[in-house]
Amino acid sequence: MSKTIKGLIIGISVFLVIVLITVSILMFPLKGKTYDYDYWYRDKPYDINDTIVLEKEENKDFKILIITDLQFNDALDLCGKADNVYETVDTLVTKQKPDLIVITGDLVWAKFTKFSVIKAINKIDSYGIPWAPINGNHDGEGNVDLAWIANKYEEAENCLFKQGPDNIGGIGNYIINIRENDKIVQSLIMMDTHASRYYDKDDENMHYDFIFDSQIEWYKWAINGINEYNNSKTDSMIFMHIPIPEFKTAYDLWQQEGGAEGENFGIKGEEECPSYINTGMFNAIKEFDSTKYVFAGHDHLNNYSVMYEGVRLTYAMKTGDRCNQTPGQNGGTLITMGDKITVEHIYVEN
Incomplete structure (x- = not known):
């Protein structure tokens, strides 16, 4: 030879x-590791030290930037096809200078996502800004499970993610409190809306999951605890991926009856895909009269924001062009907390 x-x-x-x-x-x-030490029960004393606290400077706006449904995956990312999505995020962070970045789910989407998860975490963490992700229905579909992703989130220096109580359903139910002069001025409730399930043994197709009863009870407990800490009613916001059914109800009512000038904004580019059944999350919101804002991702072509029974329901603007995007509808959603709270979409050319 x-x-x-x-x-x-x-x-x-x-x-x-x-x-x-x-x-x-x-x-x-x-597969990652989940923890069994964070067990929640209704009579558990609320401890502010078990939550994440961010300090707001007096007389200075506090800005929260929401990015959502970036949907990275290894195959495209290794070929350099994620550059425009990262450029969008760079532009948003550079121009808006947020105090907190929230990701409302679907950071990744595909069969192979390990390298994309690591790359995205390193990139977002490099901004040196606190950031708080929640899980979407696609995040756990790849070759790394949600617990593995959660472990990576928890290892990142600036990531605020917590797995949360292990007995209420989901990974990533946690609370971020914004404090000014020793008083909580806003509580951010991060909730896992899970993925999909068969609702009946005869179902041919899976349907989107819902917020569990145990999560709703945990929410009520948290609001009561925050109010007791403040010795007064405290305002809050909820961040989730899959919207609650009231999003559709609110939009339809807006189209039928209109609203105050400038009160509602945004577009509906596709039919809503909320949780398949209504477990009463909005009823709990109304009952406790704390949450005035609910933000969701999931439906890429929707970015409407509608007032409904005293609560603003907002689809965050999809970030990047991955998987189903309306041309021109690219960017993020900015919440500004000052003398009042404003919500606006920030468009970025792509």
């Missing part, structure tokens, strides 16, 4: 080994 042929065989063998190792790394599913 000539040296040339022998060298060729060795080269091909090395190449095949590298390919095999790469494929194995990509395809081998990775």
Whole structure:
């Protein structure tokens, strides 16, 4: 056998080994660790130290930037196809200078997402700004599970993510309190809306999941605890991925009856895909009269914001062009907390 042929065989063998190792790394599913020490019960005393507290400077606006449904994946990211999405985020962060970044789900979407998760976390963490993600219905579909992603979030220096109580459903039910002069001025309730499920053994298709009763009870407990800490009723916001059914009700009512000038804004580009059943989350919101804003992602072509029974229901603006985007509808959603709270979409050309 000539040296040339022998060298060729060795080269091909090395190449095949590298390919095999790469494929194995990509395809081998990775599971993370969930924690069983954070057990919630209704009579558990509310402790502000169990929550995340961010300090707001007196007489200075506090800005929250929502980005959503970025939907990275390994195949496209390794080919450099994520650049425009990252450019959108760069533009938003540079121009808006937020105090907090919230991701309302679907950071990734595909069968292979390990490298995309790591790259996205490193990128967002590099801004040096506190950031708080929640899970979307696609985040756990890849070759890394939600617990693995949660572990990576928790390792990031500036990420505020907490897995939350392990007995109320989901990974990532947690609270961020905004405090000014030792008083909580706004509580941000982060809620996991899960993914999809078969509702009946005869179902041919899966339907979107819902907020569990245990999560609603946890929400009520949290609002009561925050009010007791403040010795007064405290305002709050809820961030979720899959919208509650009242989003559709609110939009339809707006179209039928209109609203005060400038009160509602945004567009509906597709039919809403809320939780398949209504478990009463909005009833709890109304009962406790604390939450005045609910933000969701999920439906990429919708970005409407509507007042409904005293609560503003807002679809955050989709960030990036991955998977179903209306041309021109790219950017993020900015919440500004000052003398009053304003909500606006920030458009970025792509």
